[in-house]
Amino acid sequence: MDTMNVMLVGVGGQGAILTSRILTQGLIRAGFDVKMSEVHGMAQRGGSVSTQVRYGEKVYSPLFGKGAGDVMVAFERMEALRYAAFLKPGGLAVVNDYRITPMSVAAGGASYPEDAVGAMAEKFRTVAVKAGDIAVELGNARCMNVVLFGALARALGLTDLPGVDWEEVVRSVVPEKLVELNLAAYKAGLAAGIEN
Amino acid sequence: MKQLMSGNEAVARGLYEAGVRFASAYPGTPSTEILEELPQYKDVLYCEWAPNEKVAAEAAYGASMAGARSVCAMKHVGLNVAADPVFTAAYNGVGGGFVIISADDPGMHSSQNEQDNRHYAKAAKMPMLEPSDSAECLAFTRAAFEISELFDTPVLLRMTTRVCHSKSLVETGDRAEQPVKRYEKDIEKFVATPANAIKHHPQVEARMESLASYSDNCPLNYEEPGGGAVGVVAAGVAYQYAREAFPAGTGFFKVGMSWPMPISRIRAFAQTVEKLYVVEELDPFMEEALLAAGIACTGKSVIPPVMELNPQIVREAVFGCAPAVTEVGAQPAPRPPVLCPGCPHRGFFYTLSKRKDAVVCGDIGCYTLGSAPPLNSIESCVCMGGGFTVAAGMAKVFEQVGDERIVFGVMGDSTFLHSGITGACEIVYNGAKLIPCVLDNSITAMTGQQQNPATGRTLMGAPAPAVSIESVLTACGFGRVITVDPQDLGAMQAAVDEAVESVGAGIRTAIITKRSCLLIKGLPLERGLCRVDPEKCKACKMCTKVGCPSVYMGEEAAEIDAALCSGCTVCKQVCPFEAIEEVRPQTVGYF
Structure with a gap:
């Protein structure tokens, strides 16, 4: 198989690193060579962040460039637009229909795009998920990231990978106190991860 | 079993396996996690946060003199601070193996420049290794100590952000204990x-010659013949990019020891191909070494010398094939990093932002974000410690020309201890008319909450005496040191007014703002919450002037994002219509 290129984009502090940890741990169990790239430091302070995960038989680079991404998971809908250039034509975008207002908009000057999800859907196979609402219904807005992981797993067909029990992976990665919440989040994400 | 490890985790594991006994560092992205990973091995090694990189290098060198394998780690600009002892260590040689780790930041993800620290290996005349993934991070760390002891020299282990912070599979091994030769x-x-250095220099030159032939035979440098017309010389993560960018049949020369360069081996490799490329990030370091040796190659005439590379950039640069980019119809608004909701620095910068006569010289840390809109407060940022001293120079000229504006020098607690104390001495000794301000949030925050000499804890988790910043300033000769809670805007305003008046009256005056960063782990913190009463809100937008990510203008009134708000009340304090109420108070265990 060709190396698969996945990117997780969002706003610093949304939990993309935990999501990528669930993804990579499962992919290793499925026997893939896996590399991933994270962003630390200055970029985490509420700024735009991206994490990349690559998997296949043999992966050299931990990073891919523009026009090379197979899948994007956007934790915030405007961030999907920012990194759209990294997706291949016909790539898959799982977009959290959720808004975090950046300072440039809050303090005036810039404006928040009207229909980010629609703009993505025009150009890419797009799965829109209201992960914020789902997480709040489950009782904790912080599990939004695992809802999105479930949606990604469904949209990408990861649940069919032999050798991986994704619920067990979620169990092993999230804090012990939050296992039940996150398993519920994963299942809710699975149900939501269907192309519109 | 193979584990997925970051480069930094793998280096830490390599340090453990190499039998290292002493490790010192000052936190700096992307190097920080190397030392953060070491306390798990504290039964067999000692590790510490040093006040700055020069101290880290000196202490590690001392440990080496005492006969132990030792290491210091830092970000690229940290090596500028540590360069003095490192250059001399290269002349003197080592006791136990001594390795200096430099983590460069091509692309400036979290840095003020993207300097290429490979030049330090050449300038200081020390060997350099460059791992390209996490497995090599472990293996090269172990090899670095062997080379250090074999050649009696410090070794530079040069990493980059994508090597430090990318994760790949690693097979770990066991620790090989090293006997400590009695000092x-x-x-x-x-x-x-x-008299001694004069004897050392020729020895250093002879050592570089021996190292050059070692590099030619070193297994960290190897050929991957492709059978085709094109060959590529690459090191570090650029090798991984090149492997994907060039087609099958391309030959590779993978450089692991990149100083001295394995010139004879590469010359032989070059003879097997018709066209030789050098793929490297930043400067033409290897390219220049090859050209100087008369080996024809193509490098920076096609490969960009700025920002980090990736496979698509290399492919486009070499073969001209631009990636297929899809344009979407909508534009994202900028989202730069900002001071967190509840950041204690916000009240300080808001107060200064209202003073039109303030000139604010900043420094390296979270508070550099005080330069961002809408606060727009910090107006210079040069280097660690520069906040006080750049301000001192400005203040002297202002005084000469009769400019009445008031200069503030700003830095955090960790930066003050890193290199601000000398600046405090400069201000007092040379009578610079400015107000130095230490923004004490009780932690080294920007790099991810590390301890420092003022926090009362060590890297290994032990309690430690906490340096009193107030006492240090007093001892430097500041006659008035005003300590204030920056979240209380009234008190903050009064402190600034008092300091301005006091400095005007010729009294050396400093300000310490004291309130903990909310991200400190284990802090007994209850997040509070503020809410806008839409009936009272007149949409005057005053609350958006404090630059809090949780406050924004809704359709008709201001709104506060309950998921982000920490209840710091800074927005409430600036509201002229009492339209913001405190739903739940914030409690922090430490002021």
């Missing part, structure tokens, strides 16, 4: 007087 006095070796 014996050796004045000629370790006393860097001219």
Whole structure:
């Protein structure tokens, strides 16, 4: 198989690193060579962040460039637009229909795009998920990231990978106190991860 | 079983396996996690946060003199701070193996420049290794100590952000304990007087010659013949990019030891191909070495010398095939990093932002974000410690020309201890008319909440005496040191007014703002919450002037994002219509 290129984009502090940890741990169990790239430091302070995960038989680079991404998971809908250039034509975008207002908009000057999800859907196979609402219904807005992981797993067909029990992976990665919440989040994400 | 490890985790594992006994560092992205990973091995090694990188290098070098394998780690600009002892260590040689780790930041993800620290290996005349993934991070760390002891030299392990922070599979091994050779006095070796240095320099030159032939035979440098017309010389993560960018049949020369370069081996490799490329990030370091040796190659005439590379950039640069980019119809608004909701620095910068006569010289840390809109407060940022001293120079000129504006020098607690104390001495000793301000949030915050000499804890988790910043300033000669809670805007305003008046009256005056960063782990913190009463809100937008990510204008009134708000009340304090209420108070265990 060709190396698969996945990117997780969002706003610093949304939990993309935990999501990528669930993804990579499962992919290793499925026997893939896996590399991933994270962003630390200055970029985490509420700024735009991206994490990349690559998997296949043999992966050299931990990073891919523009026009090379197979899948994007956007934790915030405007961030999907920012990194759209990294997706291949016909790539898959799982977009959290959720808004975090950046300072440039809050303090005036810039404006928040009207229909980010629609703009993505025009150009890419797009799965829109209201992960914020789902997480709040489950009782904790912080599990939004695992809802999105479930949606990604469904949209990408990861649940069919032999050798991986994704619920067990979620169990092993999230804090012990939050296992039940996150398993519920994963299942809710699975149900939501269907192309519109 | 193979584990997925970041480069930094793998280096830490390599340090453990190499039998290292002493490790010192000052936190700096992307190097920080190397030392953060070491306390898990504290039964067999000692690790510490040093006040700055120069201290880290000196302490690690001392440990090496005492016979132990030792290491210091830092970000690229940290090596500028540590360069003095490192250059001399290269002349003197080592006791136990001594490795200096430099983590460069091509692309400036979290740095003020993207300097290429490979030049330090050449300038200081020390060997350099460059791992390209996490498995090599572990293996090269172990090899670095062998080379250090074999050639009696410090070794530079040069990493980059994508090597430090990318994760790949690693097979770990066991620790090989190293005997500590008993320290014996050796004045000629370790006393860097001219008389001794004069003897050392020719030895260093001879050592570089021996290292050059070692590099030619070193298994960290190897050929991957492609059978085709094109060959590529690459090191570090750029090798991984090149492997994907060039087609099958391309030959590779993978450089692991990149100083001295394995020139004879590459010359032989070059003869097997018709066209030789050098793929490297930043400067033409390897390219220049090859050209100087008369080996024809193509490098920076096609490969960009700025920002980090990736496979698509290399492919486009070499073969001209631009990636297929899809344009979407909508534009994202900018989202730069900002001070967190509840950041204690916000009240300080808001107060200064209202003073039109303030000139604010900043420094390196979270508070550099005080330069961002809408606060727009910090107006210079040069280097660690520069906040006080750049301000001192400005203040002297302002005084000469009769400019009445008031200069503030700003830095955090960790930066003050890193290199601000000398600046405090400069201000007092030379009578610079400015107000130095230490923004004490009780932690080294920007790099991810590390301890420092003022926090009362060590890297290994032990309690430690906390340096009193107030006492240090007093001892430097500041007659008035005003300590204030920056979240109380009234008190903050009064402190600034008092300091301005006091400095005007010729009293050396400093301000310390004291309130903990909310991200400190284990802090007994209850997040509070503020809410806008839409009936009272007149949409005057005053609350958006404090630059809090949780406050924004809704359709008709301001709104506060309950998921982000920490209840710091800074927005409430600036509201002229009492339209913001405190739903739940914030409690922090430490003021």
